[in-house]
Amino acid sequence: MQTAKAVLKFIQDDGVQYVAFRFTVPRGKWHHITLDASMVDQDTFANGIMFDGSSIAGWKTVNESGMTLMPDPTTAQMIPFPSAPTLMINCDILEPKTGEPYNRDPRGIAKRAEAYLKSTGIADTVYVGAEPEFLVFDSAEFTFDPYNSSFKLTSSELPINAGTHREGGNHGHRIQTKAGYLPVPPLDSGQDMRGMMLAATKAMGVTVEKHHHEVAPARHELSIKYDTLLRSADSIQILKYCLLNVAQSRGKTANVMAEPVFGENGSGMHVHQSLWKDGKPLFAGNEHASLSREALWYIGGIIKHARALNAFTNPTTNSYKRLVPGHEAPVLLAYSGGNRSASCRIPFATSPEATRVEVRFPDSAANPYLAFAAVLMAGLDGILNKIDPGAPMDQDLYELPQGEQQKIQTACGSLREALVSLEKDRAFLKAGGVFDDDFIDSYIKLKMEEVTFQDTASHEV
Template sequence: MANKASDVLKMIKDKEIEWIDLRFTDPKGKWQHLTMVSGVVGDDELNDGFMFDGSSIEGWKAINESDMILKPDLDAVWIDPFSATPMLILVCDIVEPSTGELYARDPRSTAKRAEAFVKTLGIGDTVYVGPEAEFFMFDSVTFDNTYDSSYYKIDDIELPTNTGRDYEGGNLAHRPRAKGGYFPVAPVDSAVDIRAEMVSTMLEMGLPCDKHHHEVAAAQHELGLTFGTLVQTADRMQIYKYVVWQVAQAYGKTVTF
């Protein structure tokens, strides 16, 4: 059943939410956000949206036509498990204030139009998508591009390059061989608990997850997110990435997709 503004306002009151985090996706697929004090958010804002400046989002608007609307999708609502104080995530579409229509360069709006287009063709009524998002998790990533040098360097306890390295407390040796990460048990798989916390967090947020496992390369991992409709799954993938980055950071790790 679709949420109404009154349902969201009741959630804000019942959960003692202090912050409303308005999130949207930029043209490169990166989640962006604007955080509002919950006390200033009412029926009008939830139904009509929030004005913001779109000119600083790469690929969107010129400075002289920068006004845009963040229009919350009241069915795309989650409580942020990482905020120090209670925060509600509201996923938004981007709307053109001059026409009231979904903005053509907003990826979420594009996905909504794609779903509608499939229906008009008569070849199907639902677009289901089941992504398989794998990622690498490292202990350190350094890079620079300067006047006299250019480099990147990655490091992780699982990498085969660390077989001869001296660690405080000793090098315990268990790590995947090259292309050998699929999928020995711990201690060769060093990230069982980290992946489990990522999946547990997503399950608590209501995402349909079914598994996690090490992937073929050292430091490569995959979490199982089951299929859903196109827009629904796109929103879930943004949460998936957000949760993975945040949990990894809490463990002193860094993740790239």
């Protein structure tokens, strides 16, 4: 379905009862308005749907609250979870008075990033592939008030359940701390669940690749095929939605926080990017790890702007519980042909077409539209200004002598640091009008509220 006409015919012919019009807010969450199918017509696609933008954090004020959802018919997919046949359509946000794209719409920012790439003449396409990791618990209990603050996470996989009494007996098979990478059932209790998550994602039009257990108990990873920046971000939103709902349907709860469990490997979302022009890959060449000079400059831009990027790629206060040395945490701003302790890695490629840059510091809580666009803008700034990334660091960076390690710049250590870095280093994001000061200022204000809340809560506790 590529046109409104095709979508309307599908609704009529396939017995669709409801249509959910979805959009992404600055914090990365999906929201939606659901219309009875009989209310969806050509006018819906021509003029959009009005909603209250003042109820979305970081968007409109109450005195200018009207906003327009403009459906993108190319994104229409059936949702596998509702009991009534329901179609989903992604929407862009428009200003109702002018019909222009709303500057604070994350999906609109991703579109502008792709347009800016073409305008530079460097390339016409950026491909993005992301690998979101997440946790699945049997139960997540938390309390926060002045006299009782606590949380309790439970999963049958956790080593703490080795001595737990269970009806029918405790059969063991617990994954020990840091020992959960790629086991088979019964240690891996999530095999069927992850398969259901990928099946649901595939049913919503995403090309899926694989799933597996990750290093920490109860931690998992799903992989989908790379796509253009906008479509990849759309797909990550679908993937997150499916993993959360499949877990819910099985009586469990999924969690995309970077580090809710102290001392365990965190949940990342490694982001792979490559540039193409006229159907040919630009990152393959004769430099280090078979990279082109443009690819090295691209890495140089990412490393230069990494601390500002953290505000988008690691957008929660919890994100920085993961970005600490050790546990393969990519806090050191360096690049390597295979070293997982570096923030930028060059995966082994079997062909020029597979040559890409893997940015390892993002996590799954990131808004994919903002994170992918910001990384692209940093990389393009690197190419345009021929930013040298320096020498590759192919040894284990955590085994370097202390003095050598201290010479390498690091990712931010807190969300506050990241927001301060973004405040100071934003010019590269504004090239081509992709991001603007209004959005950046509003984003910093929105996320600083979370920092202030955490600081206040920590002080009170």
